[in-house]
Amino acid sequence: MQALNTPLLEVKNLGKRFRRAEVLSGISFSIFAREIIGVIGPNGAGKTTLLECLAGLLPYENGTVTWQSSHLNGKSRKDALFYLPDGVIPYARQRVQSVIGFYREAFGASMERERKVVAQLGLDPVTAQHTGELSKGYRRRLLLAIALLTRHPLLLLDEPFDGFDLRQVLNVMAILREVVQEGRTLVLSIHQLLDAARICDRFLLLTNGRLLGAGTLAELQEKAGKKAVSLEEVFLELT
Amino acid sequence: MSSREANGALSVYWALLRNELRELFASRTPWVMLLVLAPLVGYSFIQAVSLFSDASQSAQGHPELARGMTPLDGIFVPTFGGLYLAVTLLFPFVAIRTIGEEKQSGALKLTLQLPTSVSALVVLKFLAVGCVWFLALIPAGFAVVAWITMGGHVYWPELVTLLVGHAIYGLAVAAIAFFAASVTDSVATAAIVALALTIGFWVLDFAGSSTAGWFARLSFLSITGTLKDSEKGLLAFSQIAQTLVFALGMLWAAVAWLPSGTTLARKLITVGVIVFVCAGAVAGAGEIRLYADMTEDRRNSFDPAQEAALRQIKERLTITLYLSPDDSRAREMESNVLAKLKRAVPRLKIRYGAVAKAGMFGPSNDDRYGLVIYEYGGKREESRSNSPREVLPIVNELAGLSVKAGDTSPFPGYPLVTKADALGIWFYVLLPALTFLAWWYKRGRQFDRGGTL
Numbered sequence: 001m002q003a004l005n006t007p008l009l010e011v012k013n014l015g016k017r018f019r020r021a022e023v024l025s026g027i028s029f030s031i032f033a034r035e036i037i038g039v040i041g042p043n044g045a046g047k048t049t050l051l052e053c054l055a056g057l058l059p060y061e062n063g064t065v066t067w068q069s070s071h072l073n074g075k076s077r078k079d080a081l082f083y084l085p086d087g088v089i090p091y092a093r094q095r096v097q098s099v100i101g102f103y104r105e106a107f108g109a110s111m112e113r114e115r116k117v118v119a120q121l122g123l124d125p126v127t128a129q130h131t132g133e134l135s136k137g138y139r140r141r142l143l144l145a146i147a148l149l150t151r152h153p154l155l156l157l158d159e160p161f162d163g164f165d166l167r168q169v170l171n172v173m174a175i176l177r178e179v180v181q182e183g184r185t186l187v188l189s190i191h192q193l194l195d196a197a198r199i200c201d202r203f204l205l206l207t208n209g210r211l212l213g214a215g216t217l218a219e220l221q222e223k224a225g226k227k228a229v230s231l232e233e234v235f236l237e238l239t
Numbered sequence: 240m241s242s243r244e245a246n247g248a249l250s251v252y253w254a255l256l257r258n259e260l261r262e263l264f265a266s267r268t269p270w271v272m273l274l275v276l277a278p279l280v281g282y283s284f285i286q287a288v289s290l291f292s293d294a295s296q297s298a299q300g301h302p303e304l305a306r307g308m309t310p311l312d313g314i315f316v317p318t319f320g321g322l323y324l325a326v327t328l329l330f331p332f333v334a335i336r337t338i339g340e341e342k343q344s345g346a347l348k349l350t351l352q353l354p355t356s357v358s359a360l361v362v363l364k365f366l367a368v369g370c371v372w373f374l375a376l377i378p379a380g381f382a383v384v385a386w387i388t389m390g391g392h393v394y395w396p397e398l399v400t401l402l403v404g405h406a407i408y409g410l411a412v413a414a415i416a417f418f419a420a421s422v423t424d425s426v427a428t429a430a431i432v433a434l435a436l437t438i439g440f441w442v443l444d445f446a447g448s449s450t451a452g453w454f455a456r457l458s459f460l461s462i463t464g465t466l467k468d469s470e471k472g473l474l475a476f477s478q479i480a481q482t483l484v485f486a487l488g489m490l491w492a493a494v495a496w497l498p499s500g501t502t503l504a505r506k507l508i509t510v511g512v513i514v515f516v517c518a519g520a521v522a523g524a525g526e527i528r529l530y531a532d533m534t535e536d537r538r539n540s541f542d543p544a545q546e547a548a549l550r551q552i553k554e555r556l557t558i559t560l561y562l563s564p565d566d567s568r569a570r571e572m573e574s575n576v577l578a579k580l581k582r583a584v585p586r587l588k589i590r591y592g593a594v595a596k597a598g599m600f601g602p603s604n605d606d607r608y609g610l611v612i613y614e615y616g617g618k619r620e621e622s623r624s625n626s627p628r629e630v631l632p633i634v635n636e637l638a639g640l641s642v643k644a645g646d647t648s649p650f651p652g653y654p655l656v657t658k659a660d661a662l663g664i665w666f667y668v669l670l671p672a673l674t675f676l677a678w679w680y681k682r683g684r685q686f687d688r689g690g691t692l
Contacts (some may be wrong), residue, residue, distance in 0.1 A: 055348075056498075057348055059500050063386065085345055088345040088349065089345075090346040090349055091258070093262070093265035093266060094262060105251070105253075106254050107353075108251075115345075160504070
């Protein structure tokens, strides 16, 4: 069992450049088991870049990423974490049930797990449709289904509530909380601060590739010098 | 790796392969290729049969003419020529999309996180593309069956050799397409890169057959080398090994370039190492002196007794041709004598002497033009003949070889007067219609639950 005071994932001084532009600089934070971390910040703050660097999908120039105090390399990264990108249409010409079935087999999940995930996310009505024909909301549910079929201890989800209405957002939040109760840890990149405030335990506030603050809402309020204000107000104060 | 882990890995590979096949056949690209291939191969076959039949009619009652009637040259090479065209111009699009579309849609970000290595991913995609190549053989397969049904002769070692040549060529084209898809960001750019490379090899082939400069010397790099040998019924293992090394190098480079989390510098270094290793392997493969003449008429080799004698030559045999390499006499000598000598004589040097080239419409002013000089162990002979009947005695005499002609029965040839026009309906209508129906069925089919094919 992971000791509560030992970070699951530790990032130190992470830096990333796209040609001459510095898109991430001096990012350091820790993530503990069974937490829900919200990466928040304005558009272009570097949220997706940060997640893709952690997932090993983008190279980074500076910094270290450790998993349970060991350097995170290609093999350990594949075992430790799974990143769900935003705006991806996997296998647009295949049917939803084929795509879900493929990921279930690839990640070694059971049929029972697949049925549960499909039911939880309300994908039943569209299983015979091609993934390329899905609406934005169903496409998002399909992607979430893929993430839930994995068995990685840490899930990095990019904009998991994008394309959902309020009821659907609340439903997905309930599912994600259940995922955490199962023992997994979540890092969510969210641009809707209201959604982030509803579900996240701690926040990483990014702007212009720099980490302006990290902590619980109370800790960020203290940093902003404002007590009993919303996350939105803290965000406006700090950015 | 424990047996449980091995089983887990195998089930992942199996799931990946089935998914690749589903994805491949869900797109129109392979179907279009198969649809185009049927009339293309059919037309080639029907025309080949017609020409072969006309020539056979003239050869009736003339054994000398009949000896030139070989189904390999007359029927199978032209028929499979349709496959060559489709593989060169259409197959890259089929192969590119297995990587290119995932890159373009962003789905590669999910694929790269699957519990398997990038090399396994690429190999499985390659296997799926290989299945399309096998399906592409169907029209040519029907042509072979039709030929046999008409009473045509098939010498299977020749036909299998031809298939091997096409398979290796297809493998190299697919590897180029994978590399192009790996290094570019869009399917369209990858297609341009792949076609530039495959069509670039045509230029190399042309240079190799018509000029003698450094550009022509590079023609050994062409991936069509194995195919051209196989069309002559020859298995040249050095050429096969070189093409395979090239294809594996391309695939290896595709594997090295695909992971998005690797820096450009590291990718460049890895590809540099791959180029270095493959260049060494290609050079090494060039030293393989192993050939198999698979033809029934043994057109790629001399009489077995003569071949055995030539292999015993210890010193270097130097042949200097005072001919332009694109002169028809030089080409004839190259195919009838020099190519065979290269395969048999351990140490052979062939060079073209500097002569004033013949004008476009008139003869060369240089008296030496047309002369061929043979040098061995300080001895020298001259001749203007390009026929093996005259060249071999010169070589034998220079090297002190005593060769008794073997007891080989002459190749009879297989002329056949027949017609294949009626098969037009099969190749132009029925086979394309069946391909279309297969696509329609596949398109409308409800896949099983669990993602099975």
